[in-house]
Amino acid sequence: xxxxxxxxxxxxxxxxxxxxxxxxxxxxxxxxxxxxxxxxxxxxxxxxxxxxxxxxxxxxxxxxxxxxxxxxxxxxxxxxxxxxxxxxxxxxxxxxxxxxxxxxxxxxxxxxxxxxxxxxxxxxxxxxxxxxxxxxxxxxxxxxxxxxxxxxxxxxxxxxxxxxxxxxxxxxxxxxxxxxxxxxxxxxxxxxxxxxxxxxxxxxxxxxxxxxxxxxxxxxxxxxxxxxxxxxxxxxxxxxxxxxxxxxxxxxxxxxxxxxxxxxxxxxxxxxxxxxxxxxxxxxxxxxxxxxxxxxxxxxxxxxxxxxxxxxxxxxxxxxxxxxxxxxxxxxxxxxxxxxxxxxxxxxxxxxxxxxxxxxxxxxxxxxxxxxxxxxxxxxxxxxxxxxxxxxxxxxxxxxxxxxxxxxxxxxxxxxxxxxxxxxxxxxxxxxxxxxxxxxxxxxxxxxxxxxxxxxxxxxxxxxxxxx
Ligand code: UDX
Ligand code: ADP
Numbered sequence: 001x002x003x004x005x006x007x008x009x010x011x012x013x014x015x016x017x018x019x020x021x022x023x024x025x026x027x028x029x030x031x032x033x034x035x036x037x038x039x040x041x042x043x044x045x046x047x048x049x050x051x052x053x054x055x056x057x058x059x060x061x062x063x064x065x066x067x068x069x070x071x072x073x074x075x076x077x078x079x080x081x082x083x084x085x086x087x088x089x090x091x092x093x094x095x096x097x098x099x100x101x102x103x104x105x106x107x108x109x110x111x112x113x114x115x116x117x118x119x120x121x122x123x124x125x126x127x128x129x130x131x132x133x134x135x136x137x138x139x140x141x142x143x144x145x146x147x148x149x150x151x152x153x154x155x156x157x158x159x160x161x162x163x164x165x166x167x168x169x170x171x172x173x174x175x176x177x178x179x180x181x182x183x184x185x186x187x188x189x190x191x192x193x194x195x196x197x198x199x200x201x202x203x204x205x206x207x208x209x210x211x212x213x214x215x216x217x218x219x220x221x222x223x224x225x226x227x228x229x230x231x232x233x234x235x236x237x238x239x240x241x242x243x244x245x246x247x248x249x250x251x252x253x254x255x256x257x258x259x260x261x262x263x264x265x266x267x268x269x270x271x272x273x274x275x276x277x278x279x280x281x282x283x284x285x286x287x288x289x290x291x292x293x294x295x296x297x298x299x300x301x302x303x304x305x306x307x308x309x310x311x312x313x314x315x316x317x318x319x320x321x322x323x324x325x326x327x328x329x330x331x332x333x334x335x336x337x338x339x340x341x342x343x344x345x346x347x348x349x350x351x352x353x354x355x356x357x358x359x360x361x362x363x364x365x366x367x368x369x370x371x372x373x374x375x376x377x378x379x380x381x382x383x384x385x386x387x388x389x390x391x392x393x394x395x396x397x398x399x400x401x402x403x404x405x406x407x408x409x410x411x412x413x414x415x416x417x418x419x420x421x422x423x424x425x426x427x428x429x430x431x432x433x434x435x436x437x438x439x440x441x442x443x444x445x446x447x448x449x450x451x452x453x454x455x456x457x458x459x460x461x462x463x464x465x466x467x468x
Contacts, residue, residue, distance in 0.1 A: 415443070
């Protein structure tokens with residue numbers, strides 16, 4: 001028997017749910033898609049007439065919303081009604097790392113997943129396919145299954161029948177629409193042929209059959225964690241080598257080029273930097289470490305923990321170098337920070353390396369002037385308030401929001417480039433050198449500025465991974 005999918009409900013209208021459903025709606029006009037969220041203001045932003053106010057900024061997204069919203073793509077807070085009418089439900093809710101209790105700082109907090117499963121169990125009608133889209137720890141499908149199965153007992157079972165699929169998302173922020181339209185692969189994990197086929201039929205509307213892989217549920221869940229762990233591991237690998245380059249006189253870009261030209265290794269994800277950020281890498285690594293510990297695989301867990309350790313170390317290493325170069329103290333010195341988002345082309349600051357680096361420098365007494373083209377003052381405030389310990393000591397420095405590169409450079413002893421924004425590539429060093437206090441420094445942790453040009457105007461320069 002073939003299950004025909006006429007209506008989809010997606011629970012969670014965030015960075016994953018919103019763009020994913022927009023692309024499915026754009027490719028499958030005959031399917032009605034309802035994206036629901038408990039956050040009313042987020043839903044009203046998705047429904048905003050002014051498309052520049054959408055809650056997620058992604059190139060190409062607003063054009064799709066313009067074409068499909070109100071046609072076969074709807075955003076609402078009507079969770080119950082849309083669960084009831086759906087043939088297929090995607091779960092795209094948040095799964096952050098737990099802040100307290102068992103597994104704090106390591107395991108994912110599954111309370112939003114559990115509450116979605118309970119809602120589905122209560123309101124779904126007939127045969128419903130439930131698809132895990134959020135990044136989840138391995139074996140989460142078991143939890144969802146148990147909650148859904150419980151709906152078959154008691155009153156009002158309403159002939160409910162559920163099948164669960166895992167269909168992890170591999171989109172990268174800033175490139176989400178392109179990743180969704182032209183994915184490297186689509187992964188569908190499950191045990192029921194009919195449900196797998198139903199989901200596969202949707203993707204076949206725009207994706208080649210050969211790119212769609214089907215596996216069992218656990219392989220699918222684990223593949224997502226493993227893919228992100230491998231990507232993060234490459235970044236920690238090149239970052240660890242950057243430190244060795246600085247000691248030996250090698251150049252990390254030259255090493256990266258030589259290594260990446262080996263077709264067995266490949267050249268992607270070998271860019272040196274202040275460490276990886278974003279909502280996925282650290283969370284997925286921590287989940288991997290946690291599950292290995294749970295199964296008693298200490299060596300495996302320690303192996304993946306090292307990828308996180310190197311990432312933390314890289315950030316601390318950068319703050320340490322800044323202090324050392326500025327004669328061992330930055331107390332009372334002004335330092336311009338260029339870039340606060342975790343990477344360019346996004347306003348997302350989750351796990352951004354800039355947060356810890358700024359915290360270190362403020363705690364060393366620095367007076368920071370932070371500029372980012374897309375991150376708002378409120379967002380910076382939220383992130384820094386989370387990490388800055390309220391300290392009564394006079395030693396602690398401060399920070400302020402800057403509106404431009406020039407503003408961040410004014411009377412500064414140093415500038416630190418932390419995000420690879422396009423505009424930092426074109427800095428006019430003649431103008432900037434006049435704004436700074438001598439002897440001035442520029443630290444480039446992304447290797448994107450024309451820093452040699454800066455040295456012509458008397459600025460001292462430091463490049464990550466470059467031995468002098
Ligand atoms: C990542 C995965 O790429 C995606 O497949 C998954 O679904 C979600 O997590 P994202 O976090 O959006 O996507 O960004 P990504 O481009 O992977 O970058 C993550 C971090 O690594 C950023 O802080 C980036 O600056 C850093 N990075 C990336 C490097 O430092 N060097 C590189 O070569 C690549
Ligand atoms: P991601 O980056 O994984 O998409 P986000 O935090 O951007 O994560 O989005 C997750 C969304 O899921 C949030 O907007 C949140 O309000 C929503 N959400 C969480 N739990 C529920 C629920 N039980 N029902 C509906 N929406 C939910």
